[in-house]
Amino acid sequence: MRPSTWLPVLEQLASGIMISGSEFGSSLGVSRAAVWQRVNYIKSLGVAVEATNLGYQLKYPVYLPNIKHIQASFTMEVNLLPEVTSTNTLVLESRTERCLMTLYQSQGRGRRGRPWVGAPGYALMFSVGSWLESGLQEFSGLSVDIGVAICNFLNTQGIPVCLKWPNDLWIGEAKLAGILTEMQGDQDRTFVVVGFGMNLEKPHGIDSSVACFHDHSESPWCDNQTIGLVTAILGTITKYTTSSSEDRMCRYREVSLLERREVAVDDGGKKILGIAKGIDEFGRLLILTDRGVKYVSAGDVSVRPV
Ligand code: BTN
16 A cells, blocks of 8 residues: 555544544545555554544554654755655665655665564654765774764663664663664765664564663654754764774763673674673674683674573
8 A cells, every 4th residue: 555545544643532434534535444444554564553433543652753843953855755665775775965764664674684674653764874075994883883872862861771782772671773874985985874763662463572662751752852863873973083982982881781791692603602891993892702802893692691
């Protein structure tokens, strides 16, 4: 179903008020059966809608960004496309400085080739593209630094989130958000795309083991928070080459979930066991093992039970 068909249904329901089938039908100019079909479609995408004989009502608040409001805070272009394949893919392909937000991705991508799924209004999903006047090799630690900046921002919003290297955001034992940083370039210029996905609400009927923002906040996510987050990301990107690596390493340790804990790193079959001891200037994770310090630049890390 096209977004022009399902989005008006979500927009009407977003007020949180119950809407009867006939009211709904006449405001959309369609039959009650068509309303039912559209509601079922957004339910199939993971949005929880209560349907009784009185009408339809959302179970949880949805976040539908007001792009005009967000755009007013930035000089770069900010767009919302209700449905895309992946915002990272589109921004990478366009190679233009912009922020692209979406409500639904049919091919959302996570790190290490994993899919990333978010239901419309239940996830914050956007990608920011930026040109940098330095070569690709200068930015090896940027991805982790962006994770630190996002973590700090969410902490200021009262969310008790930690950074799980390299750039996942966790609350306790559950993942709240993930970052996918991709770069293309040569020795002189780099195009960086930072993709961010955060669960605001648990997608209905999909994986429930994730953490979500609304479980930890008294008020639902809002545009000013999106503006704050995008500003934090852009600030980190712009200041990266002039920031001190000592500072970055220190800021990392303050928010790291892994610091001084026993961890196991799995890098495609190769396992490293040891104690996590911060990062180096390239954003590599340092692990103190029986055979000395190992530097890890990629992999999945798990905290070993004590
Ligand atoms: C991860 O957890 O491994 C990273 C998840 C990144 C998901 C975001 S959602 C917006 C942007 N577009 C994508 O396809 N991925 C990122």
